[in-house]
Amino acid sequence: MRTYDLIMKKRNGRELTAMEIDYLISGYVNGNIPDYQMSALAMAIYFQGMTEQETLNLTKTMINSGETISLDAIPGIKVDKHSTGGVGDTTTLVLAPLVASAGAPVAKLSGRGLGHTGGTLDKLESIPGFSTDMTVPELVDAVKNFGVAVAGQTGNLVPADKMLYALRDVTATVDSMPLIAGSIMSKKLAAGADALVLDVKTGDGAFLKSREEAFDLARTMVSIGNGAGKKTVAVVTNMDQPLGKAIGNALEVEEAIMTLRGKGPADLQELSLYLGGWMLALAGKCSEPEEGRAVLLEAINSGAAIKKFKELIRSQHGNDAVVDDFSLLPHVENQVKVKSPRAGYVQRVKAETVGVAAMTLGAGREMKDSKIDPAVGIILEKKTGDRVRIGEALAVVHARDDASPEMVDAVEEMVLTAYEFSNEPTETADLIFGIVE
Ligand code: URA
Numbered sequence: 029m030r031t032y033d034l035i036m037k038k039r040n041g042r043e044l045t046a047m048e049i050d051y052l053i054s055g056y057v058n059g060n061i062p063d064y065q066m067s068a069l070a071m072a073i074y075f076q077g078m079t080e081q082e083t084l085n086l087t088k089t090m091i092n093s094g095e096t097i098s099l100d101a102i103p104g105i106k107v108d109k110h111s112t113g114g115v116g117d118t119t120t121l122v123l124a125p126l127v128a129s130a131g132a133p134v135a136k137l138s139g140r141g142l143g144h145t146g147g148t149l150d151k152l153e154s155i156p157g158f159s160t161d162m163t164v165p166e167l168v169d170a171v172k173n174f175g176v177a178v179a180g181q182t183g184n185l186v187p188a189d190k191m192l193y194a195l196r197d198v199t200a201t202v203d204s205m206p207l208i209a210g211s212i213m214s215k216k217l218a219a220g221a222d223a224l225v226l227d228v229k230t231g232d233g234a235f236l237k238s239r240e241e242a243f244d245l246a247r248t249m250v251s252i253g254n255g256a257g258k259k260t261v262a263v264v265t266n267m268d269q270p271l272g273k274a275i276g277n278a279l280e281v282e283e284a285i286m287t288l289r290g291k292g293p294a295d296l297q298e299l300s301l302y303l304g305g306w307m308l309a310l311a312g313k314c315s316e317p318e319e320g321r322a323v324l325l326e327a328i329n330s331g332a333a334i335k336k337f338k339e340l341i342r343s344q345h346g347n348d349a350v351v352d353d354f355s356l357l358p359h360v361e362n363q364v365k366v367k368s369p370r371a372g373y374v375q376r377v378k379a380e381t382v383g384v385a386a387m388t389l390g391a392g393r394e395m396k397d398s399k400i401d402p403a404v405g406i407i408l409e410k411k412t413g414d415r416v417r418i419g420e421a422l423a424v425v426h427a428r429d430d431a432s433p434e435m436v437d438a439v440e441e442m443v444l445t446a447y448e449f450s451n452e453p454t455e456t457a458d459l460i461f462g463i464v465e
Pocket residue numbers: 193202207208209211212
């Protein structure tokens with residue numbers, strides 16, 4: 029086999045065999061195929077696409093490039109949930125304890141935030157003492173004992189993705205459907221869950237701006253998951269405006285706690301119940317997602333959900349008193365209201381702009397090794413569909429106490445530009461666009 033011939037084969041739009049894909053990916057990981065040839069192949073895939081079979085084979089080969097995690101020692105069906113990334117997406121913080129409190133084991137590997145999207149690990153680590161640094165045996169033990177654990181990337185999972193993603197990032201080949209699907213699914217499947225619920229986000233704050241592309245990715249990932257023998261469903265959801273009211277790490281922990289008490293923002297609660305209902309159904313805890321939703325509501329109302337969150341915090345060495353006393357979470361005094369320049373109705377709150385504003389405050393990372401500040405962020409007082417009076421607060425900016433006034437002004441200005449208004453009453457935004465089973 030010659031790499032040159034395989035690049036040409038894909039460039040000409042022909043289907044690569046499993047053996048050929050394996051040769052290319054393992055050759056790249058072993059250092060036998062140089063970056064420039066892999067770049068050319070990625071560009072050929074970008075233009076020619078891949079068949080379902082090719083995408084499945086690519087995913088399997090990527091999984092085999094490194095270690096995989098086995099959760100077999102944990103009894104029951106383990107369901108994982110993955111979001112393609114959004115702004116203020118607090119659902120994992122809600123779902124992990126919520127679903128576990130209903131009896132389904134949750135072993136979650138999560139990531140850190142990059143760019144304008146937040147990461148679950150950063151949010152949890154804003155709880156004093158909380159550690160996400162766990163070995164695989166520690167993760168398995170914690171789930172056996174407490175029904176839930178949330179850990180950082182542990183072990184050497186899918187090195188092929190680390191290499192390929194870095195290459196795609198600098199060769200304009202990130203937004204290729206088969207390459208995205210292979211990248212996400214290889215990591216999810218290597219992490220050992222038996223079933224998967226995928227939240228594919230679309231809209232201004234998401235990585236896929238169009239609904240069509242999101243459904244395309246959803247279908248591709250579901251076909252890979254099922255092809256690999258794991259029950260997989262994908263929900264396509266709206267990320268045009270941030271989810272919930274809070275954007276920022278400790279602020280989102282507060283929001284998750286409120287939601288686990290049944291007092292959170294309506295959209296965050298709704299999405300959590302919807303995704304969680306599916307998780308319970310795939311875990312065999314109920315026959316229909318609708319029934320799962322009712323079970324979860326009951327867990328919120330009975331206090332079981334918030335009790336499970338305290339257990340999760342304690343088992344990962346955090347101070348669980350934060351649940352009853354938010355003053356134990358990092359916070360800032362420097363809180364600035366962003367006032368509405370006009371009366372009317374909110375038509376849109378552009379998620380990406382709010383995400384960038386939060387990142388500028390220090391809630392997110394501009395570069396991989398930027399330091400984040402757990403206390404800072406933005407609270408949206410008004411969202412799509414809300415009526416506003418002139419001078420009323422649209423949002424509150426939480427800035428570092430030593431932040432420069434120029435920076436805070438710039439952030440306020442950014443938040444203002446995220447808002448679009450209308451004179452006529454506007455509709456609240458749809459949250460769930462559809463599901464691919
Ligand atoms: N997220 C991933 O993990 N991989 C991609 O290729 C795109 C988004």
